[in-house]
Amino acid sequence: MxxxxxxxxxxxxxxxxxxxxxxxxxxxxxxxxxxxxxxxxxxxxxxxxxxxxxxxxxxxxxxxxxxxxxxxxxxxxxxxxxxxxxxxxxxxxxxxxxxxxxxxxxxxxxxxxxxxxxxxxxxxxxxxxxxxxxxxxxxxxxxxxxxxxxxxxxxxxxxxxxxxxxxxxxxxxxxxxxxxxxxxxxxxxxxxxxxxxxxxxxxxxxxxxxxxxxxxxxxxxxxxxxxxFVANFIGEPALNVVPADQFDDEVRQLFDGDVATIGIRAEALTNEVKAPAIKMQAVVHEVLSFGRDRQAAISVGSHQLVATEVTTAAPLEQETTLFAALSGVYAFDQSGQRLPLRGDHA
Ligand SMILES: Nc1ncnc2c1ncn2[C@@H]1O[C@H](COP(=O)(O)OP(=O)(O)OP(=O)(O)O)[C@@H](O)[C@H]1O
Ligand SMILES: [Mg+2]
Missing domain, CATH: 3.40.50.300 (P-loop containing nucleotide triphosphate hydrolases)
Known part of the structure; x- marks a missing residue:
């Protein structure tokens, strides 16, 4: 019915x-x-x-x-x-x-x-x-x-x-x-x-x-x-949320509108190049394994992030370049509305 x-x-x-x-x-x-x-x-x-x-x-x-x-x-x-x-x-x-x-x-x-x-x-x-x-x-x-x-x-x-x-x-x-x-x-x-x-x-x-x-x-x-709200509620580990000012202009300009925060899925963050991706400077603190799951503790500026696809090959406790696959990167405005990629109004 x-x-x-x-x-x-x-x-x-x-x-x-x-x-x-x-x-x-x-x-x-x-x-x-x-x-x-x-x-x-x-x-x-x-x-x-x-x-x-x-x-x-x-x-x-x-x-x-x-x-x-x-x-x-x-x-x-x-x-x-x-x-x-x-x-x-x-x-x-x-x-x-x-x-x-x-x-x-x-x-x-x-x-x-x-x-x-x-x-x-x-x-x-x-x-x-x-x-x-x-x-x-x-x-x-x-x-x-x-x-x-x-x-x-x-x-x-x-x-x-x-x-x-x-x-x-x-x-x-x-x-x-x-x-x-x-x-x-x-x-x-x-x-x-x-x-x-x-x-x-x-x-x-x-x-x-x-x-x-x-x-x-x-x-x-x-x-x-x-x-x-949706991006945060769906998925495990929860979405990483970082203020937009932690990123280069280049990254913010990928999106249409006034970017307030960037959300990155834990599974989108890697230390290996994957295109298309955005680059970011980060510090990897530790990489732990739990059965088949892996979890890395990372910081970008003063913000703590969780990543599941950063490998033990990543250098620890020093500034390093990480990549976030674009498919797992979202931009939100001040009110939390999702902003589309520039030229992508699907
Ligand atoms: N009999 C009632 N009188 C007044 N307010 C109520 C009553 N029952 C629920 N509410 C309010 O309505 C809102 C929605 O409640 P509801 O029970 O639908 O939530 P829920 O999503 O099922 O939550 P939960 O996961 O805790 O079961 C809540 O703010 C709750 O406090
Ligand atoms: Mg209920």
Whole structure:
């Protein structure tokens, strides 16, 4: 089901407007990640899609239908929250069956469907257990199966993996991706973990202070950020940010507009010539290895930078020339807006 927000705002009862002019489309069958820092407006946006909150102004459409005034039940959404909230006294199978029982689906059909869903989320061998006898990942699978039981128009997941350990998180995000592909259900997935969003989503909506910073394919957010906030939020290690006065005029003049800061991706900085690149004078302090990752501590003037592609061949503690590949160099104006390369208005 396609979802459309038309100039939606939300003001909480305390009078504070927390979402401003949200205008976007979610394509039918896609998985969209709502990403951003705490308080950015992710849960509020999700709850507007679900109908648990109603918009203060603007309109929300599911396909051609205006659902702005419809409640959660009428919208036919499936939801999974951070704390799985399975019914503790029911077996796994009964948990999955429950929403269909409420919807008065006949007995044999609902059992059949529950067994299929258990298979989809791979808990078929757990169906007679109580939730307390399952691992966190298994409980989360059951919660997804339960949310899918009524064949929802849209599946909404609010930080569904945040209670899981690092390895299980990675495994479960792949599982959510697989289940979403197999069912084709339009899915909105809230996370504050940029790497999680990059791995699961067809598109990422990055929110800050109740505004969309960028809504794009994951790789576009990384390669072509709209502004300094996006460039900073996406990618690990975080973007290096250096005031423009640390660079020659030549570098500043590569960009159209009044350059206030230059951002350099940690992976763009090298001690080996790579064209096209900008040159900079820097001091390499140390180069450390962490498994397959390498990290060099560098300074440019009084600014500390992190680089992942500076090798141990770089001389330490003396002024040296480093190169930053242009594809990983961004310029921003005073307000943090990205400035294009001169003659590059794509
Ligand atoms: N019931 C409420 N009444 C008033 N303000 C609220 C209410 N719920 C949330 N807010 C405010 O709305 C803003 C957005 O909150 P929201 O819960 O959508 O953020 P979030 O991106 O989901 O954050 P988190 O990652 O911490 O879950 C925050 O500034 C928050 O303080
Ligand atoms: Mg939240």
């Amino acid at each position: 396609e979802v459309k927000f038309n100039h939606v705002t939300l003001t909480y009862p305390n009078g504070v407007e927390v979402l401003h002019d949200m205008d976007f489309d979610i394509t039918d069958g896609q998985l969209v990640a709502l990403l951003g820092p705490s308080g950015g407006g992710k849960s509020t946006t999700l709850n507007l899609i679900s109908g648990l909150l109603s918009a203060t102004s603007g309109n929300i459409y599911f396909g051609d239908k205006d659902v702005t005034k419809q409640d959660a039940l009428g919208r036919g959404v499936g939801m999974v929250f951070q704390n799985y909230a399975l019914y503790p006294h029911m077996t796994v199978l009964d948990n999955i069956i429950f929403p269909m029982k409420m919807a008065k689906v006949d007995k044999s059909t609902r059992k059949q469907r529950a067994l299929e869903l258990a298979q989809l989320v791979r808990v078929s061998d757990q169906i007679n257990k109580k939730p307390s006898d399952l691992s966190g990942g298994q409980q989360q699978r059951v919660a997804i199966a339960r949310a899918l039981a009524k064949s929802p128009n849209i599946l909404l997941l609010d930080e569904p993996l945040s209670n899981l350990d690092a390895r299980l998180r990675v495994e479960m995000r792949e599982e959510i991706r697989r289940i979403q592909k197999e069912t084709g259900v339009t899915t909105v997935f809230v996370t504050h973990d940029q790497s999680e969003a990059m791995h699961v989503a067809d598109k990422i909506m990055l929110l800050n202070d109740g505004r969309i910073q960028q809504y794009d394919a994951p790789q576009s957010l990384y390669e072509n950020p709209n502004n300094q």
